[in-house]
Amino acid sequence: MKPLIETRDLSKHFDQLQAVEGLTFAVQPGEVLALLGPNGAGKTTTIRMLASILQPTRGEARVAGYDVVRQPREVRRSIGLLTEHHGLYTRMQAEEYLLFFGRAYGLTEAETRRRARMLMLRYGLQGEERRRLGEFSRGMRQKLALARALLHDPPVLLLDEPTSAMDPASAKVVRESIRSLRSAKRAIIVCTHNLTEAEAIADRIAIIRRGRLVAEGSPNALKRAMLGEPIMELRLACPLNGVLQHMPPGIELVETGNDWLRYRTDAPEEDNPRVLAAMARARLPVVTLSEVDRTLEEVYLQVVEGDEGAVDA
């Protein structure tokens, strides 16, 4: 399958500042890539280059098959951009605002109205069509901005902080919306500081630091690459006394407590049944055996604060 977003050595320099340096990645149809990184890492600049707003200093990028430098109009027609700041015209009414952007994207008025109503309904903005945007709450503005990005039904979505300023219920609506958009074979890039959200919606994570891609992969693969193999926790209904001698050979113990132990394994599907079988043979009562939860935040902090080179997981 051909990627909908593809960059090769994409770089952007502003005078002496290297905002983005040598980014190479691809996003397939139906895939969500979360772009993570501290403020000033180059996420927004990358998004702007993919949206054909800024021109790369070096390298190339193709969006929906179009070159961002040579075919900027086609690229812009193929993307839906949700900017970091919603950038709404506060004196306009909601429907009027969407109609304006529909026209700017070359849609007919009837088509724009139909899509505008559908999107406003999806994001719970029905009944607000005639209301001035200045009267909208921050969450409502963000939802309307998302509707604007989806108005022309683009195959590629570039979403910068899509759930910022939203209450939990609205954020959930948007997250579910992103998941449903992914299933419609769109390629989506989400820039976010919300790591839980990134883990929940993204198929792959790309972490940028000082303009360079320092880690890329699925959330689990990144965890494995950065934090090591999964760690399993075994809890017993009795103290550990004498338990360790019953553990099968080759199991790497990491930590022990009064009635629990943790071990690292690169093959849980083989090791876990062996451990459970050993416990059963020793007639030791097992309460739970589960994987220790490792957050993306740990990975992120390790990557962003560390000095390691690029991690491709």
Add this chain to the structure above:
Amino acid sequence: MRESALGGFQGTWIVARREIRDQLRDWRILTPIILLTLFFPVLMNFTAQQAVDFVSRYGAALIGERLVPFLLMVVGFFPISISLVIALESFAGERERLSIEPLLATPLSDLQLYAGKLIASLAMPLFAAYLGIFVYLLGLALRMQWYPSFQLLMQVLLLTTAQAVVMVTGAVVISSQTTSVRAANLLASFLIIPISQLIIGESVIMFWGRYSVLWWIVFGLFLIAGVLGRMGIRLFNREELLGREIDALNPRWVWGEFWTAFRGEARSPAAWFRAVITRSLPRAWVPVAIVAGTLAAGFAIGWFMAQRFTLPADLLDLDRLGSGLLKEMLRFGLMSGRGWAFILVNNIRALLLATLLGVFSFGVVSLILLMTPMAIIGYFSGNMALAGHDTIRFLLALVIPHAVAEVPAMLIAGAAILQLGLAVLGLSHGKTLSQNWLAALGEWARLSVGLVLPLLVLAALLEVFVTPRVALALLTGS
């Protein structure tokens, strides 16, 4: 189908219509426009009537006659002054509120966005100005039975339009150098001051009754609007709008840009000087040719002016100078180090002034300044010819000995100033307006330090120590 729906003017109109509707909802824009359109012309009617009645009582009816068209221009100007505010708000304001990015992500081209905003900034103020003029003229027709001539009406309408276009296109250039409305408003004085001066000038012309001069002003304004419009089109692009944070002044960066342009790739003074001769000078051949043409034109203008303002022939008789010439020369400090320093400092000062004025006038005013001495020489040469004297002898004796160094200095200096003045118009790919300008300033400094200054030193030496001797030899035989 989508392509055609966005093509050409339709995309422009989409942007313009939204902005006009936005303006119609803003009471801060509507209130002054309504006041200036409907109440101000009525007030002007009253003022015109009172003034005409008053001055007629003292037999100065002419003042009243001249005041009525002047007020017509004023009635048109006040509403268009708002176009500057609207344009700053539309260009810098949208950038400041960050609402421009979603717009830049649409398939609309930079030109469509620019033209749409330009039309929107002009439409309301111009409509208000035309309506104000109509209300004012209606009042005059009803109260005083005064009707403008077709020429005056056209002049006022065109002046009003041209001034509005200059202000809006200028506002775009200003906005491109800021990221906030506050900064844009501060920079707007670069527009407000010249426009105010222009209005004062137009007032003088109208009271003077030289209405034909107004055509030249209309022509000049549209020319400036064209230049500013071209600059605006170059500056209003996505890369410039979102690619740079330009409100902060960074002296180190400014110096770095200038020094890089000034030094070039030279590693020693000799290599630098070679580069000035072999690279900078050949690069400047077009502006040098333009300056040469201008200087020649200055000489020709002076020559023809001699026919209109002819000096008495006996005043130009060089032979009568006799032995008194040496005394006069010494009195003026010639043939002394003091005279050399005076001439050199004076020439440098004149070129610095020409540079300063050239920066603010795309090099035009500096060309006029450089033309002036040539026009004076042309004027005297023309008078010499008219009086039947030997013009060549006059030039050989008093001009050519030091002109051999001074004229090349003027040509190179004029070319460097022209390049600097026009730097804001010809943006290089990937460079900002300030980068372009600093590069031109570096080039100006290269030519000035490397060639103009040495030539001026030489010219002053020749003027003080050689020209007087040649003059004495040719004119008095001593």
